Amino acid sequence: MISAGSLGGPRKCIYATKTILQDIETIFSGRIWPDLASWDDSSDKHKLLYKPYVSLPSPLYALFNLAICSLEADGLYHAVQAGISIRSFPLNHGADINGSYMSSAFSIRHDSSSTEFLFFGDVEPDSLVSTPHTIDIWRAVAPKIPSTLKVIFIECSWPSGRADDMLYGHLTPEHLVAELVALARQVVKHRNSELAPRISARKRQKTRLVNNEELLDSLKGLHIYITHCKDNMTSGECEPMRQLITDQVRELVKAHQLGAMIICTEPGMHISMFLRIGELTIPDALDRYLRSDYQQQNFFQNLSPHLIHVPIS
Numbered sequence: 001m002i003s004a005g006s007l008g009g010p011r012k013c014i015y016a017t018k019t020i021l022q023d024i025e026t027i028f029s030g031r032i033w034p035d036l037a038s039w040d041d042s043s044d045k046h047k048l049l050y051k052p053y054v055s056l057p058s059p060l061y062a063l064f065n066l067a068i069c070s071l072e073a074d075g076l077y078h079a080v081q082a083g084i085s086i087r088s089f090p091l092n093h094g095a096d097i098n099g100s101y102m103s104s105a106f107s108i109r110h111d112s113s114s115t116e117f118l119f120f121g122d123v124e125p126d127s128l129v130s131t132p133h134t135i136d137i138w139r140a141v142a143p144k145i146p147s148t149l150k151v152i153f154i155e156c157s158w159p160s161g162r163a164d165d166m167l168y169g170h171l172t173p174e175h176l177v178a179e180l181v182a183l184a185r186q187v188v189k190h191r192n193s194e195l196a197p198r199i200s201a202r203k204r205q206k207t208r209l210v211n212n213e214e215l216l217d218s219l220k221g222l223h224i225y226i227t228h229c230k231d232n233m234t235s236g237e238c239e240p241m242r243q244l245i246t247d248q249v250r251e252l253v254k255a256h257q258l259g260a261m262i263i264c265t266e267p268g269m270h271i272s273m274f275l276r277i278g279e280l281t282i283p284d285a286l287d288r289y290l291r292s293d294y295q296q297q298n299f300f301q302n303l304s305p306h307l308i309h310v311p312i313s
Contacts, residue, residue, distance in 0.1 A: 090103075091134065092132070093121070101169060123155060142190045150221060155170060159172065160173050170230075185215065189210055223261045229242035242265065
């Protein structure tokens with residue numbers, strides 16, 4: 001938002017739920033901030049476009065490179081640019097005397113490979129709300145872990161020890177790991193269902209509970225990036241709060257033996273998508289192929305894209 005006025009090149013689209021776009025509209029109104037955005041895709045004077053109201057079938061979308069932008073939580077993936085689709089999920093984000101605050105999580109998918117990553121906005125623990133939403137996300141993504149969903153970005157704003165009534169709609173390491181345990185149970189349930197006889201999912205859920213032993217390494221292959229860590233502005237501690245919180249989450253995940261990799265999100269971190277062939281990155285695989293360690297037929301049959309994270313300082 002700070003650099004919006006200096007954006008160059010073609011107009012940029014702002015993708016969000018309609019209510020969020022309407023909130024942003026009050027910022028880019030010519031009063032708080034210059035009038036930089038528009039709902040009208042024919043308005044050339046604006047640098048930003050809230051959403052082009054275009055609804056085209058997928059082949060036409062690819063042909064004209066138009067955005068189909070409807071990020072409401074309707075259980076569907078919506079294309080935002082060629083080859084990239086997004087599914088939105090609702091989240092709880094605390095409450096006050098005026099009512100509840102809602103947030104969103106987005107699953108961002110590379111369509112041709114079906115690989116995706118999950119990005120959370122602000123989120124309150126399911127254990128503290130009357131209508132849980134995060135569990136619905138875990139149920140939706142559990143069948144994809146870790147085959148096509150390998151990366152989750154999720155907040156953990158506060159360090160261990162903060163009281164529940166002081167969370168303001170955010171997570172601590174204890175609450176985050178409780179959510180990851182809930183995810184792990186959904187992953188194990190799905191894997192068990194793949195092996196179980198063909199009985200109704202409702203009946204199977206009632207008759208088969210996941211025990212703690214089954215959670216061992218159930219999230220192996222999943223990378224959890226910790227975001228939105230709030231700095232302690234009064235402490236003289238030298239260690240960044242994001243590192244302290246990440247270490248606390250990592251220790252709790254290790255204690256539960258979930259197998260997930262916990263990563264501290266650093267300023268300037270670069271995360272890329274690489275192709276893999278089996279267990280090799282593309283450069284290694286090409287090197288082996290050129291040295292005739294791979295047959296050409298096997299080389300292309302085993303080619304499969306996956307989401308790979310590469311932090312670069």
